[in-house]
Amino acid sequence: MAEEQNLSELYDLIEQRKANPEKGSYTDYLFTRGLDKILKKVGEEATEVVVAAKNDSDPDFILEVADLAYHVEVLMAERGITPKQIREELASREGRQSKIHDRQEIKKW
Numbered sequence: 143m144a145e146e147q148n149l150s151e152l153y154d155l156i157e158q159r160k161a162n163p164e165k166g167s168y169t170d171y172l173f174t175r176g177l178d179k180i181l182k183k184v185g186e187e188a189t190e191v192v193v194a195a196k197n198d199s200d201p202d203f204i205l206e207v208a209d210l211a212y213h214v215e216v217l218m219a220e221r222g223i224t225p226k227q228i229r230e231e232l233a234s235r236e237g238r239q240s241k242i243h244d245r246q247e248i249k250k251w
């Protein structure tokens with residue numbers, strides 16, 4: 143079985159493709175086509191996730207989520223943001239849960 147690749151490692155590979163284009167690489171194809179093409183793919187893949195998620199028995203749900211994750215990482219690399227920045231943003235939200243809870247309490251009124 144192939145070794146597991148986490149999302150940060152996949153991002154590193156995507157950045158490598160950006161720095162050193164490799165013939166026949168789909169990632170290279172996306173960078174060559176540019177931001178609008180990448181955005182189109184992210185939109186399509188997000189829609190496919192939504193459709194698969196609505197169907198409990200769709201065996202493609204995991205596949206579609208993986209496709210979306212890959213294309214979002216290509217978009218991040220295109221825009222020059224890193225998984226570390228996303229992790230930091232998420233970490234900065236820790237502890238905000240109570241505020242959301244408060245908001246839900248307010249809505250009840």
Ligand SMILES: N=c1c2ncn([C@@H]3O[C@H](COP(=O)(O)OP(=O)(O)OP(=O)(O)O)[C@@H](O)[C@H]3O)c2ncn1[C@@H]1O[C@H](COP(=O)(O)O)[C@@H](O)[C@H]1O
Nearest residue numbers: 147152155156159164166167168169170183208209212213
């Ligand atoms: N994780 C992925 C990955 N997920 C999805 N895809 C590609 O995304 C495309 C999605 O399929 P679609 O039918 O929607 O698109 P398409 O018709 O092929 O292409 P378009 O004409 O729509 O642009 C397929 O060609 C998949 O191969 C990926 N391509 C590459 N990776 C990984 O990226 C890394 C670098 O790969 P290369 O770019 O091939 O070197 C490797 O680790 C790969 O495993």
